[in-house]
Amino acid sequence: MKVASLDLGRQYKNIREEINKAVLEVIASQSFILGSFVESFEYTIAQYCSVKHAIGVSSGTDALLLALMACNIQHGDEVITTPFTFFATAGSIARLGAVPVFVDIDPFTYNIEADKITPAISKKTKAILPVHLYGQCADMDAILGIAHTRGISVIEDAAQAIGALYKGKHAGSLGDTGCFSFYPTKNLGGYGDGGLVTTSNDALAGLVKTLRVHGAESRYYHSHIGINGRLDAIQAAVLSVKIKYLDIWSEKRRQVASYYTGHLKDLPLTLPRTASYNTHIFHQYVIATPKRDELKTYLEQHGIETAIYYPVPLHLQKCFEYLGYRRGDLPVSERAAQETLALPIFPEVMREEQDYVIRHIRDFFSKA
Ligand SMILES: *Cc1c(COP(=O)(O)O)cnc(C)c1O
Numbered sequence: 083m084k085v086a087s088l089d090l091g092r093q094y095k096n097i098r099e100e101i102n103k104a105v106l107e108v109i110a111s112q113s114f115i116l117g118s119f120v121e122s123f124e125y126t127i128a129q130y131c132s133v134k135h136a137i138g139v140s141s142g143t144d145a146l147l148l149a150l151m152a153c154n155i156q157h158g159d160e161v162i163t164t165p166f167t168f169f170a171t172a173g174s175i176a177r178l179g180a181v182p183v184f185v186d187i188d189p190f191t192y193n194i195e196a197d198k199i200t201p202a203i204s205k206k207t208k209a210i211l212p213v214h215l216y217g218q219c220a221d222m223d224a225i226l227g228i229a230h231t232r233g234i235s236v237i238e239d240a241a242q243a244i245g246a247l248y249k250g251k252h253a254g255s256l257g258d259t260g261c262f263s264f265y266p267t268k269n270l271g272g273y274g275d276g277g278l279v280t281t282s283n284d285a286l287a288g289l290v291k292t293l294r295v296h297g298a299e300s301r302y303y304h305s306h307i308g309i310n311g312r313l314d315a316i317q318a319a320v321l322s323v324k325i326k327y328l329d330i331w332s333e334k335r336r337q338v339a340s341y342y343t344g345h346l347k348d349l350p351l352t353l354p355r356t357a358s359y360n361t362h363i364f365h366q367y368v369i370a371t372p373k374r375d376e377l378k379t380y381l382e383q384h385g386i387e388t389a390i391y392y393p394v395p396l397h398l399q400k401c402f403e404y405l406g407y408r409r410g411d412l413p414v415s416e417r418a419a420q421e422t423l424a425l426p427i428f429p430e431v432m433r434e435e436q437d438y439v440i441r442h443i444r445d446f447f448s449k450a
Pocket residue numbers: 141142143144167168170171213239241242262263264265275276277
């Protein structure tokens with residue numbers, strides 16, 4: 083048996099007619115850039131997340147970049163974030179000439195540890211950029227408390243957390259802005275690149291809208307130096323179909339996760355833990371063991387695909403050498419990079435596939 087870590091073909095099979103119709107409608111309209119398909123999707127997402135504004139952009143990376151630009155992050159400013167995330171989180175900070183300041187993570191949620199943020203704040207700190215990793219939110223009340231007494235912005239990297247709830251409130255509605263990705267493998271994935279910025283702040287929304295069209299408030303009149311950062315209409319049409327199913331898919335992911343947990347909990351493994359304030363959407367189901375590499379190889383030999391998110395924490399990446407971090411500086415992140423492993427999870431994963439994965443993990447530990 084072969085078990086893929088993700089099979090998007092199964093999802094497409096279930097919604098093929100609707101998707102094809104939506105894409106052909108865009109082509110028939112010949113309206114590819116912004117326009118009514120994008121506006122209608124933005125309205126849907128704003129309602130879904132309970133925010134005033136949703137602005138469709140070209141990718142999750144550009145959502146981060148535009149949110150940071152709208153918050154006026156400039157050369158030399160410091161932005162506090164986590165090193166245990168996808169590169170784009172810190173890459174977008176550094177691209178503006180700002181300085182990513184890495185704070186270690188909580189060993190159970192893998193999200194930035196709020197208690198460690200205060201000592202990292204300096205006069206140059208302009209923003210905190212928490213990531214809702216694997217589909218559960220960071221400790222937002224603590225983070226917002228630290229930020230708002232000091233006039234610091236909070237930008238949520240919610241790329242992995244669309245539909246996740248923190249104390250009943252949607253990821254992306256908690257900070258000053260929220261950033262989403264519609265990369266195809268995300269829980270709400272497009273058929274190409276796409277992203278979105280959420281905010282309930284009118285001024286920030288206006289800035290993001292301007293910045294995504296080269297900083298033009300009206301065409302050819304540029305008040306800011308922006309980027310080409312628009313969501314395209316075909317992606318918006320695909321996403322408008324898919325969002326109707328998102329909550330059902332999230333519920334299925336939670337069921338898959340709880341089945342894994344129920345059948346693995348007696349093994350010498352660290353299983354995912356959901357913080358009491360969170361509703362998790364299980365973008366990933368991530369286990370941890372010091373025998374991670376051996377386990378990964380063993381599963382691979384039996385046709386089971388797993389993934390490592392992420393093998394090198396960002397403070398140890400070559401391109402960030404200039405920041406001056408050393409191995410040992412952020413030990414919880416470094417350990418997570420060595421011990422974590424993501425098991426196959428998606429709404430359409432079948433019970434027999436899960437049983438096969440569970441059986442082989444159990445075999446591995448019985449032989450060890
Ligand atoms: C996917 C992802 C991004 C980047 O999104 P893209 O759409 O690929 O540019 C940023 N941050 C996190 C945490 C992600 O998982």
